[in-house]
Amino acid sequence: MSMRIGLGFDSHAFKPGVPLVIGGLKIDHPEGLAGHSDGDLLLHAITDALLGAVSAGDIGTFFPPSDPKWKGADSTVFLQTALEEIALAGYKIVNIDCVLIMHRPKIVPIAADMRERVADLLSLDLKNVSIKAKTPEGLNHDGTAVAHVVALLESIDLPEEHKKLTAEADVPDEADIDGVFTTLISKTHDITALGRKPAFDTDDLT
Ligand SMILES: [Zn+2]
CATH class of the missing domain: 3.30.1330.50 (2-C-methyl-D-erythritol 2,4-cyclodiphosphate synthase)
Structure with missing residues (x-):
């Protein structure tokens, strides 16, 4: 962790x-x-x-x-x-x-x-x-x-969370669960893999 x-x-x-x-x-x-x-x-x-x-x-x-x-x-x-x-x-x-x-x-x-x-x-x-x-x-x-x-x-502890999601998810088979799960959580925990690259624009909503 x-x-x-x-x-x-x-x-x-x-x-x-x-x-x-x-x-x-x-x-x-x-x-x-x-x-x-x-x-x-x-x-x-x-x-x-x-x-x-x-x-x-x-x-x-x-x-x-x-x-x-x-x-x-x-x-x-x-x-x-x-x-x-x-x-x-x-x-x-x-x-x-x-x-x-x-x-x-x-x-x-x-x-x-x-x-x-x-x-x-x-x-x-x-x-x-x-x-x-x-x-x-x-x-x-x-x-x-x-x-x-x-x-x-x-x-997030992936194996444990995966089991929990699998138990709770209402989808027909494991392959679908993997798909759903992948969209929810990055498998690698690599935060640099985020799709959106921050521009470090420090403006606030004032
Ligand atoms: Zn503000």
Whole structure:
């Protein structure tokens, strides 16, 4: 088994009159986060941590802010792509640890709901998702929300997973299962074999 680690960071400025979405959770607050997409900084940072862990570039590699297609986009789409990339590289998430830094709104009262939503989006047990909140003391960050995320991944044990998929898959014979399986998981775990080459465009969806 091999392990990989990824680090994600994001920040967005608060903006009156737009919906606030953090961690895929809609939050009742007079200000939202400005961004080309829905401004969900937590999902953006998680996406970058996952892509970074398999050296697949970053969110801007896949969803350039110059593309009008992503205007107002639901950030769960970005997260889904990152999940596909790590599966393609032959990895799965062990756990993630997140820090949100903002003055308002207070995260503590909504932290449990947010954690549940993120765990659901990542198909992880709740115990493998940590979300902590801090206020930006002394940083002069009153109008900005910041997120830091670390994600730990482990390689998928192919023989074991193959057996499990074989047992669960509703396909007629083993040859078909191999085909399905190959599309899901890289046999070699060679992350350089990924079809999409990252351009290392570091633009964010701001
Ligand atoms: Zn962002």
